[in-house]
Amino acid sequence: MGNIVAIVGRPNVGKSTLFNRLTQSRQAIVNDEAGTTRDRQYGKVDWTGKEFSLVDTGGWVINSDDVFEEEINKQVQVALDEADVILFVVDVLNGITDLDIEVAKILRRNKKPVIVVANKADNFEMHAASAEFYSFGLGDPFCVSAINGSNSGDLLDKIIETL
Ligand code: GDP
Numbered sequence: 001m002g003n004i005v006a007i008v009g010r011p012n013v014g015k016s017t018l019f020n021r022l023t024q025s026r027q028a029i030v031n032d033e034a035g036t037t038r039d040r041q042y043g044k045v046d047w048t049g050k051e052f053s054l055v056d057t058g059g060w061v062i063n064s065d066d067v068f069e070e071e072i073n074k075q076v077q078v079a080l081d082e083a084d085v086i087l088f089v090v091d092v093l094n095g096i097t098d099l100d101i102e103v104a105k106i107l108r109r110n111k112k113p114v115i116v117v118a119n120k121a122d123n124f125e126m127h128a129a130s131a132e133f134y135s136f137g138l139g140d141p142f143c144v145s146a147i148n149g150s151n152s153g154d155l156l157d158k159i160i161e162t163l
């Protein structure tokens with residue numbers, strides 16, 4: 001299996017935390033500050049005898065809103081070029097932002113399978129908040145907490161199913 005799964009999304013939604021959770025490593029740098037430069041990270045995931053490569057598409061230098069949007073477009077384009085499945089990570093604590101809408105628009109135009117990952121669903125009350133992500137038109141949002149690991153096994157099942 002040469003399957004590639006790419007994580008995309010705006011800064012601070014928890015992409016790197018999710019990468020580390022799914023690869024069970026601390027490879028990706030988790031940072032509270034948007035604006036740090038980070039490289040793309042590749043990791044192997046083994047799940048129930050199935051294997052895939054996971055890519056954390058960090059890699060930004062952010063100093064203005066324009067660069068911000070340009071960078072996210074680039075990030076998503078690279079992911080769409082190389083990946084078989086896209087994990088579009090959003091954040092139930094902050095809800096939908098303009099950048100999320102921008103990413104969703106690009107993803108909708110493409111045929112690659114997308115899983116909308118509603119991260120930071122740390123407790124059950126937060127699950128209800130994920131309903132707003134239906135509006136992306138990219139399918140059912142999948143609630144996880146990258147920090148406490150809840151639902152990460154189910155997400156891995158879903159990824160394997162989608163590949
Ligand atoms: P990235 O910029 O998308 O790669 O986001 P990071 O992985 O660097 O995380 C950004 C911030 O969100 C950090 O402070 C993380 O600790 C926090 N974070 C990530 N996942 C979760 C989660 O599941 N729940 C909560 N409450 N915080 C999270």
Ligand code: MG
Pocket residue numbers: 015016017028029030031038058
């Ligand atoms: Mg990151």
